[in-house]
Structure formats: C-alpha cells, structure tokens
Amino acid sequence: MLALRRTVALAPGEGRLASQLALVMLATSAGAAVGAAATEGLLFANFDLALLPLLYVALGLVTFVLTLVASGLLAGADRARIYVALPVVLAAVVVVERVAALTRSGWIYAAMWLLMNVVTTLQGIGAWGLAGAVLDVRQSKRLFPLLNAAKIAGAVAGSLAVAIVVRLVAVEDLLLAWSLGLVVNAVVSYALRKRVPRAVDAAASEGLIADMRRGFAIVRGSALLRILAVALVFFSVLYFSLALPFSRAAREAYPDAAALASFLGLFNGATTVIALLVSLFAANRLYARIGVVNSIIAFAGVYLVGFLAIAASATFAVLVAARFVQTVWLSGVADTAYQALFSPVPPERRDQIRAFMEGVPGQAGIALAGVALLVGESLDPRAVAIAAAAASAVLVWLLFRARSAYGRALADALRAGRPQPFGFEADPFGALRTDAHALAVTLSGLRDDDPAVRRVSAEILRQLALPAPADALRAALDDSDEDVRRSAVKALAGLGQADVLERFANDADPEIRVSVAAARGLDALVAIAADPDPAARRAVADVVAGRADAGVALVSLLTDADASVRRAAADTLPRTPLAPAR
Known part of the structure; x- marks a missing residue:
C-alpha cells in the first residue's frame, strides 16, 4: 500500500476515497465502451447511413438542451441526491434501450445512438462532478491523474472485452453491462453522499446559460478565444465528415452486427491504448519542442492529409488508417494541448469560457456537420473529401493566426502577475509540463524592465524545474531584485547546480x-x-x-x-x- 501511495501521491487516509472514485471511473468508462460498440454496431448494421447526418444535427441540439438541464440540477443546493439519482436514471434509460432493441427498428437504433451519446456525456458530468465535490483543491490536483487513469483503463478493458463477449451473448445484451457500471456509480455515490457539501447559495446560481453569456462576453474581447471558437466549429465539422465515411466502410466490411461490434471494440481499444502511450511518452516532448499551438496545427494537418488520401483512394484500409491517426492524435496530443490554450484566461473565468465553447461553437459545429453532410449526399464522395480537405487547409491557416494570439495572451498573463498558464497543473498525466511558446515568453519575461514581471518569470522557472533555462537563471543571480535572486537560487538548487x-x-x-x-x-x-x-x-x-x-x-x-x-x-x-x- 505504501508503494501505491507513493506512485499515485496518496496522502494518509485517502486510500478508501480514492479507490471508491477510481471504481466509479473504471466501471462507467468500461460500461460506456461496451455500450458504445454495441450501439454503433447495431446502428451501422440496421440503419440507412445516408440519414446519419440527420442524427448529427439532432445530436448537437439534444446534447445542448440536456447539458443545460444537468447543469441547472447540479447548481442546486442538494447535489448529493443528484449524484445518486443521475446514474440510476441513466441505468434505467440503458435498460429501456435494451428492451426497445427487441423491435429491431432502424429508427429505434437511431434513437439508441442519440441516447448513447447523451448518457456518455451526462455520466461524465456526474462522475467528475462527484469527484470535484468530495475532493478539495489539493486532493483534486493529486488524485485526478489516478481517476483519469482508471477511466482510460476502463475504456480499454471494455473495448477489448467486446470482441470476446459478443461471441457469447447477443449484441443488444451488451447494453446490460453498461447499466451495471452505472449501478456501481450510483452505489458509490450513495456511500459518498454525506461528503458532498451543500451549495452555499443555490438561489444565486445562474446555471449554464449565464455562464455562456459571460463566456461570450469574454470570448468577444479576446483575439485568441475568437479564433478558437471558430476553429472549434471547423474541428466538429471535420470530425463527423470523417466519421461518416468510416461508418459506411465499416458496415460494408462487417455487415453482421456482432462482427461489426467486435471490430469497433477492437478498434476503439487499440486507439485508446496507443493514445495513452503517446500522451505519456511522446506528447510532452512534442509540446516542449514545437509548442501546444503547433501540436494543434499538426492535428489540422492530420485531417488535411487524411482527406487528401481519401480523395485519392477511399478504400476501407485508407479510411481505417485516417480514422486511427485522427483518433490517436486527438486523444493523445490535441485534447490536452487544446485545454492548455485556455490557460491565459484567469482561473475564475475558465468555467464560463469552457461552458460557452462546449455549449455554443461545439454543438453548433456538430449540427453544421450534419447539414453539410446532408447537402453533400448528392455529391460524389471524392468531391466531399476534397471539400473537407479544403476546410482543413482553412483551419490550418486559422490556427497559424492563433499562434501569435496565444503568444500575446501569455505575455499579458505574465505582465498581470498570473503564473497559472505556465505550470499546467490540471494536465491529468503531467504530459504538458511545459510548452515551447510558454517557455519562450517566460525567458523573455526574465529580462523584462519591470521587476514584477521578472519575479513572476523566475518563480515560474523555479516551479518548472527544467534544465533548459539554467543559463538564464544563472544570469538572474545578479538581478537587482531580491525576490528574483531568491527564485533563481531555488531553481538552480533544484537542478543540483x-x-x-x-x-x-x-x-x-x-x-x-x-x-x-x-x-x-x-x-x-x-x-x-x-x-x-x-x-x-x-x-x-x-x-x-x-x-x-x-x-x-x-x-x-x-x-x-x-x-x-x-x-x-x-x-x-x-x-x-x-x-x-x-
């Protein structure tokens, strides 16, 4: 137990709580992985995929509305009841889906697919909300990596298990495994209900709508956030523009629902494992070498190359390869880098910004993807791929503009005395330990005429404990400001110099x-x-x-x-x- 505590930074007395929360993440993510593979297998095998873009439009609208409802409920005073009731309701919904699947209607499978996405979103809101409610700030920083690891482990285990279990039971019965995971969530939530504090002033809570309004005002005043809002729409459109031909090709290759569910389970499991390895062993080096913005530009480049390859030859192998690289880069590199782009925003405003981004550009992009793909149904698939490649090129150009805006935002944060954008404490795996852009801005700040900027820069470099800035820190030993000298000494001491x-x-x-x-x-x-x-x-x-x-x-x-x-x-x-x- 002592070795485990050292590995995951458990403090004395935290073992039971950490285990309970990790069980929630493990059970729900494993269940969702099994349920998603089953639902998509049933949909792709039994539904007219020409109508799939309609589901994308519906998904954007339904997710937006239900996220508003969930946010309003969780803003109330008695959140503990919601954390218990939500997984119970979701488990019941999944069981109803299993019963409805007996009709074998294509539109029932379509409704199940919509509900699959909604349940996945809401169970994530509930599980992470519970963790955030029962852990204080310091515990969250130490234990969220463990919880995220449990979530990924569950996703891998669930995805790979599909290929085995589908040989023993009907595809529809896999949904029951998901409902079981949600029941585990409810049981643990009930056990932890007394740890959930009541809202101090529930009546004053304005919910997600107010958060999005405030978020819009902040986004409108920031060049970086304006660009990111537009980029998020493009990313949503491109994501589903690749998902649709991949789904069609998978159906043609595996017309049987069980075989299709098995393939999707193996595919999802493989991409999750590779993405995890990339995030642990490659992403940090990439961020440090080229910066987080360039890592996202590279993601847009993945789309560009992928759609050009599809336009040249839309074989199943090409579609699988494009989807594989896109999924791995998204989960292993781009997602963490994207979250880091919000770091120049003051911490107290980030929730509003994220609420706006996910609630407006994110969902609008999904709906727009559905509309665009419906229009594209009358076009040659190769023409659609070329159009998507053109959109990818526009996105690359847009993100190049974001690079300079990000640098200016970091410099503004440094001058305002806010070190948060340079430490990336929220990264679940510590992969984003530093960023080439942020490091360059910090080193420049160490030479600034303003002693306050030099102090913040020196303290940031001390906390990062990287060998690269050692020369700059040695020069700071002779700084005229005492606090700068102190931070430089501590930083070099940490490097053993x-x-x-x-x-x-x-x-x-x-x-x-x-x-x-x-x-x-x-x-x-x-x-x-x-x-x-x-x-x-x-x-x-x-x-x-x-x-x-x-x-x-x-x-x-x-x-x-x-x-x-x-x-x-x-x-x-x-x-x-x-x-x-x-």
Missing part, C-alpha cells in the same frame, strides 16, 4: 542558505537543520518534503525547541516516506 551557488552559502536570507544546502547534499542539509535561526530550520522542513533521505534531517526538527519548527516538521511529515502506511 551547487557550484554556481557557493557564493550564497552564507547569505543573510535563510531560505537561500537552505536552498544552497539542499543543492550540496544531505550532509549540508543536516548541518543547516541545526542552524540557530528558527526560520532556517523551518525552511529545512519544507525543503525535505518528497526527498528519499528526508528522515535524517526531519527527525531532529520534530523535537525542535521552537514550536513553529515542530509544526513545520509535522506538516511536512505526511509528504515524506516517513509517513505511516494506511
């Missing part, structure tokens, strides 16, 4: 002396733990958190004569290997 810091070993600032000692090694840290200045000893308690050799320096501080030092050591203890296992 003890030699360049020797001249600060006897500095009057206790934090600087402790940072130098930490860079020099354990013996120096133990020695300064006996410093006559209580401020220095308190600083030692903070520095040793997370170090494998923390015990030697921390033990003496736990019995220090100064009460403030003892408190600092006690506060640090849970973040060290000395913390008792639970």
Whole structure:
C-alpha cells in the first residue's frame, strides 16, 4: 500500500476515497465502451447511413438542451441526491434501450445512438462532478491523474472485452453491462453522499446559460478565444465528415452486427491504448519542442492529409488508417494541448469560457456537420473529401493566426502577475509540463524592465524545474531584485547546480542558505537543520518534503525547541516516506 501511495501521491487516509472514485471511473468508462460498440454496431448494421447526418444535427441540439438541464440540477443546493439519482436514471434509460432493441427498428437504433451519446456525456458530468465535490483543491490536483487513469483503463478493458463477449451473448445484451457500471456509480455515490457539501447559495446560481453569456462576453474581447471558437466549429465539422465515411466502410466490411461490434471494440481499444502511450511518452516532448499551438496545427494537418488520401483512394484500409491517426492524435496530443490554450484566461473565468465553447461553437459545429453532410449526399464522395480537405487547409491557416494570439495572451498573463498558464497543473498525466511558446515568453519575461514581471518569470522557472533555462537563471543571480535572486537560487538548487551557488552559502536570507544546502547534499542539509535561526530550520522542513533521505534531517526538527519548527516538521511529515502506511 505504501508503494501505491507513493506512485499515485496518496496522502494518509485517502486510500478508501480514492479507490471508491477510481471504481466509479473504471466501471462507467468500461460500461460506456461496451455500450458504445454495441450501439454503433447495431446502428451501422440496421440503419440507412445516408440519414446519419440527420442524427448529427439532432445530436448537437439534444446534447445542448440536456447539458443545460444537468447543469441547472447540479447548481442546486442538494447535489448529493443528484449524484445518486443521475446514474440510476441513466441505468434505467440503458435498460429501456435494451428492451426497445427487441423491435429491431432502424429508427429505434437511431434513437439508441442519440441516447448513447447523451448518457456518455451526462455520466461524465456526474462522475467528475462527484469527484470535484468530495475532493478539495489539493486532493483534486493529486488524485485526478489516478481517476483519469482508471477511466482510460476502463475504456480499454471494455473495448477489448467486446470482441470476446459478443461471441457469447447477443449484441443488444451488451447494453446490460453498461447499466451495471452505472449501478456501481450510483452505489458509490450513495456511500459518498454525506461528503458532498451543500451549495452555499443555490438561489444565486445562474446555471449554464449565464455562464455562456459571460463566456461570450469574454470570448468577444479576446483575439485568441475568437479564433478558437471558430476553429472549434471547423474541428466538429471535420470530425463527423470523417466519421461518416468510416461508418459506411465499416458496415460494408462487417455487415453482421456482432462482427461489426467486435471490430469497433477492437478498434476503439487499440486507439485508446496507443493514445495513452503517446500522451505519456511522446506528447510532452512534442509540446516542449514545437509548442501546444503547433501540436494543434499538426492535428489540422492530420485531417488535411487524411482527406487528401481519401480523395485519392477511399478504400476501407485508407479510411481505417485516417480514422486511427485522427483518433490517436486527438486523444493523445490535441485534447490536452487544446485545454492548455485556455490557460491565459484567469482561473475564475475558465468555467464560463469552457461552458460557452462546449455549449455554443461545439454543438453548433456538430449540427453544421450534419447539414453539410446532408447537402453533400448528392455529391460524389471524392468531391466531399476534397471539400473537407479544403476546410482543413482553412483551419490550418486559422490556427497559424492563433499562434501569435496565444503568444500575446501569455505575455499579458505574465505582465498581470498570473503564473497559472505556465505550470499546467490540471494536465491529468503531467504530459504538458511545459510548452515551447510558454517557455519562450517566460525567458523573455526574465529580462523584462519591470521587476514584477521578472519575479513572476523566475518563480515560474523555479516551479518548472527544467534544465533548459539554467543559463538564464544563472544570469538572474545578479538581478537587482531580491525576490528574483531568491527564485533563481531555488531553481538552480533544484537542478543540483551547487557550484554556481557557493557564493550564497552564507547569505543573510535563510531560505537561500537552505536552498544552497539542499543543492550540496544531505550532509549540508543536516548541518543547516541545526542552524540557530528558527526560520532556517523551518525552511529545512519544507525543503525535505518528497526527498528519499528526508528522515535524517526531519527527525531532529520534530523535537525542535521552537514550536513553529515542530509544526513545520509535522506538516511536512505526511509528504515524506516517513509517513505511516494506511
């Protein structure tokens, strides 16, 4: 258990809560993966796919309305009941779908497909809402990576299980596995209901409509967000413009519903696994080398190349390859990069911005895709692919404009003293540790005439702890501003550059002396733990958190004569290997 706690950053006493929330994510995502493969298999095998664009239009409208309803309910005072009732209602809906499938009507399968997307959206709102309600801010930052990993593991397991289970039961019966996952969600939500705080002033909550209105006002005043709003419409259109021919080709290759569900399960499982590996081992290097905006431009390039390939040869293999690369890049690279583009927005406004983006451009793009594809039904499929390639080229141009707007937004955030856009703490896997654009802006800020900008820049570089800016940090050691020098010393100490810091070993600032000692090694840290200045000893308690050799320096501080030092050591203890296992 201790090894698990260290791996996923569990604090003492959090194991049970983390396990319960991880179970919710695992069960619901596995169920959704099974249910989605079954529903799409039934739809593609039994529905006139020429009418599929109509479903895209309906999906945009239905999702928009139901998201409004869910947001209004969750804004109420008694959210705990909603978190329990929502998965129960969704489980009942899925069971009703299974019963309705007995009619074997094409339009019933169409309705099931719409409900599949709605249930997936609402279960995500409920599951992540529950996690956000029962975890405080610090717990969320530490435990959301675990929860997201559980969600991905469930999606992979569910997708791959379809190929096996579909040989044993009817395709329609796979929906019951989804309802079971939602029941697990409801049971855990009931167990955690007392942890959900009541809204302080439910009457004052204005819901998603008000959030979108405020979001629109902010978007209208930002060059970056205006471009992103238009780009989101393009991305939605292109997504479904590729999904439609892929669906048709899959149906032709696998006319039997069971075989089609098996193929879709394997395809979804494979793309999820590869996307996870890309996000863990390649995305960070990509962001650091070319930046988040260029990573999204590359995603538009994926669409451009894919549609050109389809225009040249719309074989099943080409469509599968295009869909595979698109899905992997979206989940493994582009989604995290897209979320990072909102980082220059002040934290207190991001919810409104995301509500507007998802509620208006996102859903409008889905509906527009349906309309465009309906019009395109009368055209040659190759002409439609060429038109989609042209739209991809326009999107590439649009995103090039976003690149300069993003740089200006980052610079404005730096001048406003907001370091949040440069740390990317919300990234579930820590893949977006830094961004080439953000790093360049930060290094430029370290040379700014305004000392406040230099302070923020130096502190950001300290938190990032990257070796690349070491030269700039060494130059900052001679900065005229004391706070800039302190952050530069701490940053270089974190990089282990003890030699360049020797001249600060006897500095009057206790934090600087402790940072130098930490860079020099354990013996120096133990020695300064006996410093006559209580401020220095308190600083030692903070520095040793997370170090494998923390015990030697921390033990003496736990019995220090100064009460403030003892408190600092006690506060640090849970973040060290000395913390008792639970």
